[in-house]
Amino acid sequence: MIQLHTVSLAYQQDASALHNINLHIGKGEFVFLTGPSGAGKTTLLRLLYGALTPNSGQVLIDGQNITRLAPSHLPLLRRSIGVVFQDFKLLHSRTVFENVAITLEVLGWGRADIGKKTMHILKQMGIESKYNLTTQRLSGGEQQRVALARALVNDPKILLADEPTGNLDDANKNQILNIFKEANIRGTTVVVATHDRRLIDQSHKRLITLSKGEIVEQVEKETARGDQNE
């Protein structure tokens, strides 16, 4: 589903953000990216949704080489990728419903279908009663669930999350993690960048550690123990 071949990227000439990255993430996998601040986690995620292009190497998403993608095709690719951020990136002048419905409006869905599907995902996230509130009036955990609903409402093939639990308390962290797992069970490939050790240890999923722009360690999924605990 996601393949990177000898990918390097530098924001400035002498400071390399990512160096010679080779990575393969299969369909339906759940992967944690970790590493200290500045290790290149966010840069790597940005490459995956086409916000950055590498200086060298190839990035393949769902069979498409996005380093060679025409700019006009990028939106089509992004429709199969959901993205969530630490700061949620919600539109605070709009209601919860509108924030989520935007994904389906872009896809050209009809009003009735948008209404049904949006309310359905809000219910899954446990925030359906707040559909008509502006997002400013929600707690941090609720805001992140709105962001997740927006990312997942069209059942994307890939879900990318950049420090999704950075601003949340433990109870909310667990809820968010469970939503990731459920999406993964439904077939979505999930990539979560985090330096939250507890989150990683609880999940027993594949772990990729970055440091100074390079992959320094890869730990495969702890199948037996992990699945029993889930």
Place this chain on the structure above:
Amino acid sequence: MFFLTRAITNIRQNVFVNVVTVGTIMLALLIVSLFLLVFVNLESAAENWSERVQVTVYFDKELTGQEQSSLREKISAISGVSRVIYVSRDEALKRFKGRLRGQETLLEGVRSEVLPTSFEIVLKRAYRETVSVEGFVTKLKQIPGITEVQYGEEWVRRFNSFLNFMRLLGALLGGFLVIAVVFIVSNTIKLTIYSRRDELEVMSLVGATRFFITAPFLLEGLIQGLAGSILSLALLYGLYEGFLQNAGSFITFNPAASGFSFLPVEYLSGLLLAGALLGFIGSLTSLKRFINV
């Protein structure tokens, strides 16, 4: 239709930003239209004054009806003639008395025979410039029987150079105003779009095409521009009416007689169009900076 609904929802959700933008466009266009109003009225005043550019042919005898019509025909044949008026001796005396109203005693004993008769020739607008008038007079003098011609050379020259100066000044001032207005409005729009860059980012994250993202913003810009220009014209009309009603109290001015008028329809529709374009193009150029899809 979807985009229009979206644009209207956006305006409702960002009332403050929209009020600021519409207000800026309104004030900017008000300045331009106020300038235009003054300029148009000065032009029409100049137009009225230029009626005074007239050529007079004098005769020291009363012309017979036949002579009059023959000369009138020859004069009218020269291009540029708008009207030809014959002033008989009696008519000349009447005008003379009119000018000396209150001092009629000065004219006691003056009989109409001492005054000359004349043809007053009013030229078409395009022929009222110095060079054209001189050319016209040369042709006029070639008609047999016409010897004495007067046309106030110095006055015509001064009047025309004043007109040219006024037009140049108007064009310069107008040009500066338009540049300033475009600069202010485009910067305001840029700031309002900057304040909503999150929206642009989210839209592009969920896979919206460039057209899908920009269309509501462009429509919004168009609506803002149109609203701003309508408001500015309404305000201008209010100012104009207010001026007409109060002018008499602080200057010796008779609005009805002065021919002071509001902007003609072409200018009004031009200003509306300019407002709409200003909003649209301002949004278009600002969006280019913030969208990287």
